[in-house]
């Protein structure tokens with residue numbers, strides 16, 4: 052957190068010059084690199100293999116100096132653990148240069164302070180990996196990096212990687228035990244089968260199905276289908292012991308919040324009764340129509356209400372965990388929509404040929420999503436049809 056400005060501070064007034072004694076002037080710090088540092092959040096249920104994956108990344112050749120944060124964001128459980136990077140069999144606690152040239156530092160702390168503490172060492176690393184505890188809900192963390200002040204001014208969220216344990220994920224998804232979430236809304240719906248595993252999968256940009264060695268091919272296919280039905284946007288990678296080939300392509304430098312890959316297949320069957328992915332189609336829009344999309348999203352993401360369409364039955368509560376969208380506006384720019392829970396942003400980008408003229412879409416991942424009704428609602432609300 053940045054300190055609040057002093058009481059008598061007035062940003063309208065130009066600062067007044069004061070004489071300084073050269074002997075008391077502190078040496079200026081070296082200029083900070085202007086570029087923001089990417090951060091990848093690694094999440095996944097207890098024992099899914101997060102630490103195994105982190106160790107693998109840190110010990111691979113990727114020409115990066117990585118800082119690692121073990122965190123307890125979003126839950127109060129005090130789970131003792133530490134990362135054991137293999138460096139002559141020693142456990143890494145402090146800054147250490149690894150054999151592949153990357154730097155490693157572990158900071159165990161709660162909240163934003165861990166990252167702020169780390170940023171004091173800025174310049175020593177060029178990538179941050181943040182491992183959450185198995186019970187954490189990444190939705191609480193991601194929007195911190197969207198702000199242009201605070202930690203968002205020096206760090207950007209590259210992507211959320213969720214590990215799932217191939218042998219146990221179906222059981223975790225079907226577990227009816229109330230989840231540990233800081234959001235009272237989620238704690239209130241255990242009967243609908245919302246689990247921590249759902250939350251972690253629904254917000255992922257990459258899902259690593261780990262421990263593939265423990266299941267048959269048929270079981271692996273079932274896991275893949277279920278995971279894809281929950282999150283149709285994420286890349287899915289199958290791994291054993293966290294070994295993901297070609298890390299630069301699949302896990303790091305994804306820029307998942309600046310790009311939009313879209314759904315790989317148009318629509319998936321509703322294999323998971325709790326959370327699903329839907330893609331609402333949109334033609335090329337005018338700016339005024341884009342403003343209506345903004346208004347529609349405010350209703351859906353902030354108030355959990357689909358705007359009431361006069362001739363349609365009441366929709367009921369909607370709960371969007373992740374939204375991504377891309378649409379052409381006034382034939383001169385592309386609007387990209389990114390959202391996690393109630394925070395979303397719409398940014399303008401140069402139009403690219405690949406964006407096409409009118410194949411915009413809004414992809415929603417969450418609870419209680421019924422595509423046909425949502426499509427009709429958007430057609431009415433945004434396009435006036």
Ligand SMILES: Nc1nc2c(ncn2[C@@H]2O[C@H](COP(=O)(O)OP(=O)(O)OP(=O)(O)O)[C@@H](O)[C@H]2O)c(=O)[nH]1
Pocket residue numbers: 095096097098099100101102103104132184185261262263264265290291292293
């Ligand atoms: N058979 C098998 N075991 C694995 C695999 N990946 C990890 N393990 C083992 O699973 C156990 C848990 O792995 P961790 O990497 O500690 O999992 P984690 O997600 O960090 O665990 P928590 O921090 O407790 O949530 C360890 O004993 C690993 O050696 C895999 O692909 N196959």
